[in-house]
Amino acid sequence: MHLVVVIPVYNEAATLHELIKRVCAVPPPPIPKTDRRCSRTIILIDDGSTDGSTDMVRALGEQPGFDAQVHERNRGKGAALSTGLTRALELNADIAIVQDADLEYDPAEHDAVLRPILDGRADVVIGSRFIGQTHRVLYFWHSIANRAITLFSNMLTNLNLTDVECCFKAFHRDALAQITIKEPRFGVEPELVAKVSRLRLPVEAETSEESPPPKLRPARIYEVPVSYSGRTYDEGKKITWRDGVSALRCILKYNLFR
Numbered sequence: 001m002h003l004v005v006v007i008p009v010y011n012e013a014a015t016l017h018e019l020i021k022r023v024c025a026v027p028p029p030p031i032p033k034t035d036r037r038c039s040r041t042i043i044l045i046d047d048g049s050t051d052g053s054t055d056m057v058r059a060l061g062e063q064p065g066f067d068a069q070v071h072e073r074n075r076g077k078g079a080a081l082s083t084g085l086t087r088a089l090e091l092n093a094d095i096a097i098v099q100d101a102d103l104e105y106d107p108a109e110h111d112a113v114l115r116p117i118l119d120g121r122a123d124v125v126i127g128s129r130f131i132g133q134t135h136r137v138l139y140f141w142h143s144i145a146n147r148a149i150t151l152f153s154n155m156l157t158n159l160n161l162t163d164v165e166c167c168f169k170a171f172h173r174d175a176l177a178q179i180t181i182k183e184p185r186f187g188v189e190p191e192l193v194a195k196v197s198r199l200r201l202p203v204e205a206e207t208s209e210e211s212p213p214p215k216l217r218p219a220r221i222y223e224v225p226v227s228y229s230g231r232t233y234d235e236g237k238k239i240t241w242r243d244g245v246s247a248l249r250c251i252l253k254y255n256l257f258r
Contacts, residue, residue: 001031001038001039001094001095001118002038002039002040002041002091002092002093002094002095003028003029003038003039003040003041003093003094003095003096003097003114004040004041004042004043004087004088004091004093004095004096004097005023005040005041005042005043005096005097005099005110006043006045006081006084006085006087006088006096006097006098006099007019007023007042007043007044007045007084007098007099007100007101008045008047008077008080008081008084008098008100008101009044009045009046009047009049009053009057009080009101010046010047010048010049010053010074010077010080010101011049011050011051011053012049012051012053012101012102013049013051013052013053013056014051015101015102015103016053016056016057016101017056018103019099019101019102019103019107020042020060022103022106022107022108023042023099023107023110024042025107026107026108026110026111028040029110029111029114029115029118031118032118032119032120038094038095038118040065041065041066041067041091041093042060042065042066042067043066043067043068043069043084043087043088043091044057044060044061044066044067044068044069044101045057045069045070045071045080045081045083045084045087046058046068046069046070046071047071047074047075047076047077047079047080048071048072048073048074048075049074054070057070058070067087067091069083069084069087071083075184076183076184076185076186077184077185077186077188078181078182078183078184078185078186078187078188078191079181079184081098081181081188082180082181082188084098085171085176085179085181088176089173089176089177093173093176094172094173095114095117095118095170095171095172095173096170096171096173096176097110097113097114097168097169097170097171098167098168098169098170099168100167100168103229104167104228104229105127105167105168105226105227105228105229106226106227106229109127109168109226109227112224112225112226113125113127113168113170113224113226114170115224116222116224117170117171117172121220121222122172122220122221122222123171123172123174123175123196123199123201123219123220123221124169124170124171124172124175124196124199124219124220124221124222125169125170125171125221125222125223125224126161126163126164126166126168126169126193126221126222126223126224127163127166127167127168127169127223127224127225127226128161128162128163128166128223128224128225128226129163129166129225129226129227129228130162130163131162131163131223131225132225134227134228145244146163146165149164149165149190149244149247149248149251150162150163150164150165152248152251153190153193153194153251153255156194156251156252156255156256157193157194157197157255158197159193159197159221161193161223162223163223164189164190164193165189165190165247166189166226167189168226169192174201174202175196175199175201175219178195178199178201179192179195179196179199183250185246186246186247187246187247187249187250189247190247190250190251190254191250191253191254194250194251194254194255195254196219196221197219197221197255199218199219200216200217200218200219201216201217201218201219202214202215202216202217203215203216203217
């Protein structure tokens with residue numbers, strides 16, 4: 001089973017080496033009912049960095065187990081994720097997990113995020129910073145905005161998530177193959193939630209040309225608690241109030257107009 005870790009990078013020279021060190025320190029998860037572990041490829045997508053991150057990404061891409069993708073100009077996190085997740089499919093990933101490069105999310109929790117998919121219970125896993133794990137105490141109004149965005153998204157998707165803006169997400173290949181990302185910036189998070197809420201996957205994994213079309217079922221979506229070590233703006237946090245407004249737009253766009 002092939003696991004791909006997708007890491008979008010934009011001006012993260014201060015944290016990238018430490019992040020890679022932490023990712024590599026965590027062994028790939030075991031494959032259930034076997035004595036083997038997943039194989040793993042780490043995809044780094046530099047999104048037009050100007051702080052030296054690009055050279056770091058290219059150098060890492062020369063090492064075994066890594067794959068480097070470079071945007072010549074900054075296109076946004078959604079564009080970087082689109083590049084990375086498309087590349088994951090090209091590399092025949094069975095499972096892909098998104099890991100930010102800024103150390104806000106802990107690579108030591110990959111196993112917990114991936115476990116529902118590895119166990120065959122889930123097709124998509126979305127992390128939550130608000131259901132039981134440790135998180136750094138920061139901005140009150142950010143938390144209020146997140147709750148409002150999550151509530152609005154849940155009303156239109158009919159899901160009962162607690163944190164639609166959480167960047168820690170994992171996808172089984174069958175689900176990932178049906179998702180095309182259109183949002184270039186941070187609106188990608190509510191876009192992904194809207195699209196996975198509508199996913200329909202075949203009950204049987206394979207059909208022949210002679211067999212009838214497979215029955216479809218809703219995607220199985222799980223939410224797991226993750227810790228969160230958020231950054232301040234002085235420490236490099238990039239999301240702003242404009243991205244909150246954009247999130248509301250994306251919730252409407254991808255749930256009502258598609």
